Amino acid sequence: MSQYQFETVKVTIKDNVAHVQMNRPKSLNSFNPQLIDDVRNAFTALGKDTNVRAIVVSGSGRMFTAGLDLKNNTISASKSGDLARLTYSKRAHLKEFQDAFTAIEGCSQPVIAAIHNGCFGAGVDMVTACDMRYCTKDAYFCVKEVDIGLAADVGSLQRLPKVLGNQSLVRELCYTGRNFYAAEALQHGFVNRVYDSQDELIAESLKIAATIAQKSPVAVVGTKHNLLYARDHSVPEALAYTVTWSSAMLNTEDIPKSVEAFVTKKPANYSKL
Numbered sequence: 001m002s003q004y005q006f007e008t009v010k011v012t013i014k015d016n017v018a019h020v021q022m023n024r025p026k027s028l029n030s031f032n033p034q035l036i037d038d039v040r041n042a043f044t045a046l047g048k049d050t051n052v053r054a055i056v057v058s059g060s061g062r063m064f065t066a067g068l069d070l071k072n073n074t075i076s077a078s079k080s081g082d083l084a085r086l087t088y089s090k091r092a093h094l095k096e097f098q099d100a101f102t103a104i105e106g107c108s109q110p111v112i113a114a115i116h117n118g119c120f121g122a123g124v125d126m127v128t129a130c131d132m133r134y135c136t137k138d139a140y141f142c143v144k145e146v147d148i149g150l151a152a153d154v155g156s157l158q159r160l161p162k163v164l165g166n167q168s169l170v171r172e173l174c175y176t177g178r179n180f181y182a183a184e185a186l187q188h189g190f191v192n193r194v195y196d197s198q199d200e201l202i203a204e205s206l207k208i209a210a211t212i213a214q215k216s217p218v219a220v221v222g223t224k225h226n227l228l229y230a231r232d233h234s235v236p237e238a239l240a241y242t243v244t245w246s247s248a249m250l251n252t253e254d255i256p257k258s259v260e261a262f263v264t265k266k267p268a269n270y271s272k273l
């Protein structure tokens with residue numbers, strides 16, 4: 001039995017690649033508290049699993065996700081207590097939601113989002129925390145929060161501008177809540193590629209993950225870590241950080257192994273981190 005057992009998330013691992021499937025198809029994988037907890041716990045655990053070298057996340061059923069579970073909305077649910085206590089408990093709840101997606105961004109291995117059909121609200125928060133995005137031709141994205149009376153607060157407003165690099169487009173999407181379809185997402189670099197069907201999307205995403213899983217884990221983990229650092233720091237700061245990181249990681253056996261693989265024309269077999 002897999003060590004990864006969750007109520008609303010299915011995790012399968014094959015050849016060092018983990019596939020995380022959100023599994024609430026009847027409510028279109030909308031985020032209820034259980035799904036939020038399961039996503040956070042799954043990615044926190046997978047991030048520490050040195051047998052896993054790349055991760056694909058997808059949604060089961062007919063849509064990637066319909067966003068926040070509007071029928072089980074615990075964020076605006078009233079509780080008893082004074083204003084400070086109410087506010088404090090809301091803050092803690094919201095932070096747990098944020099942490100679920102930050103666990104994706106922060107997990108050591110690259111995470112690929114494989115999106116089919118709708119990706120609403122919290123789904124955009126989720127996929128902007130992933131390293132790469134691929135989708136089907138029927139996919140569409142919607143920063144829907146404006147339509148339910150809130151400013152997106154679990155990552156889209158912070159990460160979407162970094163992913164798209166186009167403030168004007170980001171603001172249009174966030175202020176209007178309009179659908180952003182696959183072709184436009186491809187044109188603006190929000191997704192890397194568009195596939196005809198969900199089967200093809202999953203197969204190709206797993207293939208990309210398998211390619212990453214065959215590389216040196218020291219190199220891949222270091223690349224993710226340093227790219228993330230560079231995104232949030234100046235070039236001189238990030239260079240200074242990388243020089244320290246690499247001074248340690250250059251001691252890896254993976255470099256001579258890679259050179260040997262090149263010379264002998266045989267694939268390198270890297271050990272786990």
Ligand SMILES: CC/C=C\C=C\CC(=O)SCCNC(=O)CCNC(=O)[C@H](O)C(C)(C)COP(=O)(O)OP(=O)(O)OC[C@H]1O[C@@H](n2cnc3c(N)ncnc32)[C@H](O)[C@@H]1OP(=O)(O)O
Pocket residue numbers: 026027028030066067068069070071072075094097118120121122123144145148150153154
């Ligand atoms: C608060 C801080 C943290 C995070 C905040 C995040 C904010 C957001 O995520 S905003 C986005 C919220 N989501 C939405 O506004 C989408 C609402 N859903 C729809 O508009 C439509 O359902 C649809 C996604 C466009 C799909 O439409 P359709 O194909 O016609 O299917 P339906 O019959 O409407 O839905 C099937 C089934 O799923 C249930 N469902 C759909 N969306 C949600 C949802 N977000 N939460 C809970 N349940 C949902 C829908 O009620 C149907 O259930 P039945 O039992 O069959 O009626």
